[in-house]
Structure formats: structure tokens, C-alpha cells
Amino acid sequence: xxxxxxxxxxxxxxxxxxxxxxxxxxxxxxxxxxxxxxxxxxxxxxxxxxxxxxxxxxxxxxxxxxxxxxxxxxxxxxxxxxxxxxxxxxxxxxxxxxxxxxxxxxxxxxxxxxxxxxxxxxxxxxxxxxxxxxxxxxxxxxxxxxxxxxxxxxxxxxxxxxxxxxxxxxxxxxxxxxxxxxxxxxxxxxxxxxxxxxxxxxxxxxxxxxxxxxxxxxxxxxxxxxxxxxxxxxxxxxxxxxxxxxxxxxxxxxxxxxxxxxxxxxxxxxxxxxxxxxxxxxxxxxxx
Amino acid sequence: xxxxxxxxxxxxxxxxxxxxxxxxxxxxxxxxxxxxxxxxxxxxxxxxxxxxxxxxxxxxxxxxxxxxxxxxxxxxxxxxxxxxxxxxxxxxxxxxxxxxxxxxxxxxxxxxxxxxxxxxxxxxxxxxxxxxxxxxxxxxxxxxxxxxxxxxxxxxxxxxxxxxxxxxxxxxxxxxxxxxxxxxxxxxxxxxxxxxxxxxxxxxxxxxxxxxxxxxxxxxxxxxxxxxxxxxxxxxxxxxxxxxxxxxxxxxxxxxxxxxxxxxxxxxxxxxxxxxxxxxxxxxxxxxxxxxxxxxxxxxxxxxxxxxxxxxxxxxxxxxxx
Numbered sequence: 001x002x003x004x005x006x007x008x009x010x011x012x013x014x015x016x017x018x019x020x021x022x023x024x025x026x027x028x029x030x031x032x033x034x035x036x037x038x039x040x041x042x043x044x045x046x047x048x049x050x051x052x053x054x055x056x057x058x059x060x061x062x063x064x065x066x067x068x069x070x071x072x073x074x075x076x077x078x079x080x081x082x083x084x085x086x087x088x089x090x091x092x093x094x095x096x097x098x099x100x101x102x103x104x105x106x107x108x109x110x111x112x113x114x115x116x117x118x119x120x121x122x123x124x125x126x127x128x129x130x131x132x133x134x135x136x137x138x139x140x141x142x143x144x145x146x147x148x149x150x151x152x153x154x155x156x157x158x159x160x161x162x163x164x165x166x167x168x169x170x171x172x173x174x175x176x177x178x179x180x181x182x183x184x185x186x187x188x189x190x191x192x193x194x195x196x197x198x199x200x201x202x203x204x205x206x207x208x209x210x211x212x213x214x215x216x217x218x219x220x221x222x223x224x225x226x227x228x229x230x231x232x233x234x235x236x237x238x239x240x241x242x243x244x245x246x247x248x249x250x251x252x253x254x255x256x257x258x259x260x261x262x263x264x265x266x267x268x269x270x271x272x273x274x275x276x277x278x279x280x281x282x283x284x285x286x287x288x
Numbered sequence: 289x290x291x292x293x294x295x296x297x298x299x300x301x302x303x304x305x306x307x308x309x310x311x312x313x314x315x316x317x318x319x320x321x322x323x324x325x326x327x328x329x330x331x332x333x334x335x336x337x338x339x340x341x342x343x344x345x346x347x348x349x350x351x352x353x354x355x356x357x358x359x360x361x362x363x364x365x366x367x368x369x370x371x372x373x374x375x376x377x378x379x380x381x382x383x384x385x386x387x388x389x390x391x392x393x394x395x396x397x398x399x400x401x402x403x404x405x406x407x408x409x410x411x412x413x414x415x416x417x418x419x420x421x422x423x424x425x426x427x428x429x430x431x432x433x434x435x436x437x438x439x440x441x442x443x444x445x446x447x448x449x450x451x452x453x454x455x456x457x458x459x460x461x462x463x464x465x466x467x468x469x470x471x472x473x474x475x476x477x478x479x480x481x482x483x484x485x486x487x488x489x490x491x492x493x494x495x496x497x498x499x500x501x502x503x504x505x506x507x508x509x510x511x512x513x514x515x516x517x518x519x520x521x522x523x524x525x526x527x528x529x530x531x532x533x534x535x536x537x538x539x540x541x542x543x544x545x546x547x548x549x550x551x552x553x554x555x556x557x558x559x560x561x562x563x564x565x566x567x568x569x570x571x572x573x574x575x576x577x578x579x580x581x582x583x584x585x586x587x588x589x590x591x592x593x594x595x596x597x598x599x600x601x602x603x604x605x606x607x608x609x610x
Contacts, residue, residue, distance in 0.1 A: 270354045
């Protein structure tokens with residue numbers, strides 16, 4: 001007997017696994033999308049009343065303090081958002097990426113449902129690709145819903161002239177968050193623990209964020225930027241029109257490599273017995 | 289999904305062929321040691337062993353959830369490692385550690401798994417199964433008792449009328465009436481041409497349904513027997529209290545009877561009887577009996593008995609070709 005998939009199975013929306021994965025993520029998509037969208041809308045609507053005040057405040061700060069805040073021109077919406085939204089947005093979105101990414105493949109095992117699922121005529125490759133597809137669509141929806149909040153607020157305050165640059169900044173959230181999520185998924189598989197993978201990645205991200213922020217006051221920290229994870233989010237640069245294609249290229253390559261590594265490792269390893277929080281046989285021992 | 293005939297698969301292949309299947313974990317634990325066994329089509333095969341014997345490991349290797357350290361397992365002539373999706377298209381499986389999506393209703397769970405086998409699941413058969421097992425499909429899985437969750441797993445395993453049904457301790461947590469119904473469903477599946485391979489640590493359950501039984505202990509298959517042979521050799525434990533002390537050789541002349549100890553100067557006697565109990569009951573009846581208790585030894589005791597009798601040396605007596 002041979003397995004002969006029909007054309008319907010090639011279309012993700014007709015795949016029951018894909019629909020199930022999207023249903024599982026719908027709460028997070030709505031929560032994160034609407035939450036970030038509302039925060040963004042509030043930030044944008046405050047811009048007209050607060051920008052002048054910020055400009056005056058910054059002009060009175062010493063250079064080192066001003067460097068910590070960033071080099072955006074707060075009199076423009078782009079500069080204002082680079083400080084007031086895009087400075088923390090990659091970290092905020094990364095919380096979703098780490099949580100959802102950590103559960104991307106290992107989640108079904110820790111929930112104890114993997115045995116039943118993989119006892120069906122479902123290849124591991126199909127399972128992994130469906131999960132990756134559902135996560136990608138969810139991430140696009142979250143960023144999309146968030147950006148709708150921005151567009152509405154920008155129209156309300158009459159700042160709709162340069163939406164293209166903002167669109168690019170939002171778009172650049174995608175490769176960065178994909179990279180974070182796939183790294184979380186890989187660590188969760190290697191350590192056989194969602195918690196371990198998420199903790200390590202969150203730690204790296206927070207340290208990167210702090211060092212990146214401090215690099216405004218130290219040339220040595222500027223030179224170390226290639227090793228900061230946050231450097232690979234180029235949204236602020238997109239707002240200012242000077243995206244570093246090197247950083248963007250590296251993040252896109254990392255997404256590809258991590259996606260392949262996740263699938264390859266999953267296809268070749270044992271499936272953990274269900275119902276345990278920590279999988280029994282990590283590739284890298286995390287705890288006794 | 290289409291399942292079509294693969295010309296490379298052997299038409300005459302047995303339902304299951306284990307060939308030196310071995311699984312060890314990184315820490316040096318040998319979970320399964322060189323399992324070699326053949327199960328023909330249309331048989332109900334019981335895989336019997338105490339907890340931790342390697343039963344679930346064997347079943348998970350069949351589903352390619354685990355990768356063998358060495359050896360192979362072929363289902364319908366297809367190597368499980370080479371074509372696992374092809375194999376699973378023809379297999380229904382009940383995991384031992386069953387979890388079904390807690391937020392889904394039973395109905396939605398059935399629909400999800402039916403959707404993964406399009407055209408293979410008959411709604412009428414699903415309804416019949418749910419009715420026979422008294423399963424309320426409107427409830428969410430998280431609202432179900434352990435027994436009802438097990439019923440969901442059984443429905444999911446058998447609803448596609450798969451050619452091979454693999455079940456890991458299927459009657460766990462079920463009350464006796466439902467257990468009987470489940471065993472009947474499996475008999476019917478066998479009668480309709482399916483092969484059933486299930487693990488259990490309950491010899492009585494295996495006796496009620498299986499054609500053959502394989503006994504596994506500490507990862508090693510120690511014996512494969514026809515169920516009639518198991519029944520005929522099965523141990524019965526008798527505790528008998530007599531009014532008067534018995535002579536030391538009261539039961540010594542009886543075949544298959546072993547006196548393990550006696551108390552109260554020989555008034556209380558503990559006997560293990562292998563096979564038929566007719567002769568020993570007649571011998572007991574020659575004395576005045578105050579009380580008698582009978583029971584079955586635990587599976588572990590049965591295994592120890594098998595070892596004592598030296599039958600665990602090999603599985604050369606595997607009569608799968610019969």
C-alpha cells in the first residue's frame with residue numbers, strides 16, 4: 001500500500017491539522033493583536049499633545065542621557081514611535097514568539113496528545129510544516145491587527161502621509177519574531193523542556209535589549225551590536241529609512257536554518273511519552 | 289487520503305513481524321531486547337507483562353513514535369521506519385497514556401481524527417460504538433472521567449475499521465460491563481478480518497479474548513503460547529483449612545500440585561495447582577474441610593513460576609506459523 005495524498009491535503013486551510021492549530025492559537029492572536037493594537041493606537045493619539053514637550057525635555061538632557069533614549073527626532077511621528085513603541089515592541093511581541101514557539105512542536109508532547117496524533121496517517125514532516133505554517137499565519141495576523149490600530153490612530157491625528165515606512169517597520173517584526181520563535185522551538189526540543197528553552201531565550205533577549213540600549217553611550221557596546229539579538233530587528237531603522245540589509249539578511253538566513261533544523265531534529269528523534277511537563281530524554285541535559 | 293496497493297509490499301506478508309527489535313535508552317536502560325515474533329492476519333494477540341516490562345515501548349516502536357536501536361518491525365510487509373504513514377493509514381491505535389484535547393468535545397475529537405482518515409470512518413459505526421459504550425459525545429474531554437476518556441480512545445482506535453488495531457491496556461479504568469463490551473467489539477473486529485494486538489497486565493482479560501499470548505518481562509519475550517495452553521497450565525492457588533492435621537504426603541502424588549506451606553500443625557494448607565483442579569478438589573474432599581479459598585496468582589508470580597519451570601529460555605516454540 002502507498003500513501004497518496006490528494007490535492008486538498010496540499011492546501012493548508014483544508015487540512016484538519018492546520019485548522020486545529022489555528023483554533024489553538026486564535027485566543028493568542030486576538031489577545032496580542034488587539035492588545036498591541038490598542039496600545040499602539042493610544043501611543044499615536046498622544047503624539048500631537050506630547051511631542052513638543054518631549055522635544056524640549058530631550059534638548060535639556062545631557063548627551064549621555066539622550067543617547068539612552070535613542071536618536072529619534074521626537075517632533076516627527078516616526079521618531080516618536082521609534083522611541084515610544086518600536087523600542088520595546090520587539091520584546092513585547094517576543095513574549096508571544098517565545099511562548100508559542102516553545103510549544104510549536106514540543107507542546108503536543110508535553111500535553112500528551114502527540115501519540116494519538118502521530119498514530120494517524122500523518123507524517124512528522126507534515127505535522128511540523130503545519131505547525132510552522134499556523135504559527136507564521138498567526139504572527140502575520142497579530143502584527144496585522146496591531147498595525148490596524150496604528151493606521152486608525154494615524155488617520156485620526158492626520159499623520160497618514162508616510163504610512164509606507166511604518167508598514168515596513170511592522171513588516172520587519174516578522175522575520176525577527178520568526179527567528180525568536182524558531183530558536184525557542186529548537187531549544188525546547190534540545191532541552192526537552194518548554195520552560196528551559198523559553199527561559200534561556202528570554203534571558204538572551206533581555207540582556208541583548210539592555211546592552212543595545214546602553215550602546216548609545218558606549219562605543220565598545222556599539223562594536224558588539226552584531227551579537228545582540230535585538231540588533232536583528234530593523235524596524236526602527238526602517239522608520240528612519242536606513243535598514244541594515246546585513247542584519248536583515250542574517251535574520252532571514254537564521255529563520256531558514258532554524259526551520260530546517262527544527263523539522264530535521266523532530267523527524268529523527270523519539271517522541272516523548274505524553275502527559276509530562278519535561279520530556280524524559282533531552283538531547284542536552286537541563287536538570288536532574 | 290487514498291490508500292492504494294503498493295506493489296512492493298508483500299501480499300502474503302504477516303500482519304506483524306518483529307525481527308530482533310531492540311530499544312535502549314541513552315542511560316543504558318534496555319527497554320526491549322531482541323524481540324522476534326510473527327503475528328498472522330486475523331488473530332487477536334495479547335502482549336502480556338507486568339508494568340515496566342516493555343509492552344508500551346513495543347507498541348510505540350510499531351507506530352514509529354520511537355526509533356529502534358536495532359532490528360526492525362514490519363506491518364503488512366512494510367518496514368515501520370521506511371513508510372510509517374503508510375503503515376498508520378492501516379492501523380488504529382490506543383495509547384497507554386491517553387490524552388485527548390481537553391477543550392474539545394468528544395464529537396469534535398472524533399471529527400478531527402476522522403478528518404485525518406477521509407472516507408474511512410463510517411458515521412453509523414461511530415454512533416453504534418458510542419451507543420454501545422454509553423459515551424456522551426456532547427461533553428468536553430476535560431469533563432470526562434478516566435473511564436470515559438478511555439472509551440473515547442477506544443472509539444478513535446477502532447472507528448476506521450483498520451486492518452490492524454493496536455491497543456495499550458484497553459480496559460484500563462473501565463468497569464466490568466464496559467470491559468466486556470470492549471472485548472466484544474474487538475472480537476467482532478477480528479471476525480471482520482482485522483488483526484488485534486494489545487498489551488495487558490491482566491491474564492484473565494487476555495484469556496477471555498486472545499488467540500495467542502506473548503509474555504514479556506524486563507524487555508525480553510519469554511514465551512508465546514496458544515491461549516488454550518495458557519489456560520491448561522494456569523496456576524490456581526488454594527488455601528484450605530481442615531478440621532484435622534493432614535499427613536505430609538496428602539497431595540504429593542497429584543500431578544501439577546505443589547504444596548507451598550502449611551500452618552497450625554498441618555490443618556491449614558496452601559496449594560498451587562497448575563492446570564486442571566479436578567484431582568486436587570477430589571483429594572481435598574476426602575477430608576473434613578472448614579474453609580477454602582481459591583484465587584489466581586499475580587502476573588509476577590505466574591512469571592516466576594514460568595522461570596522456575598525453565599520455559600523462559602527461548603521463544604523457539606513460537607507457533608505463529610501454525
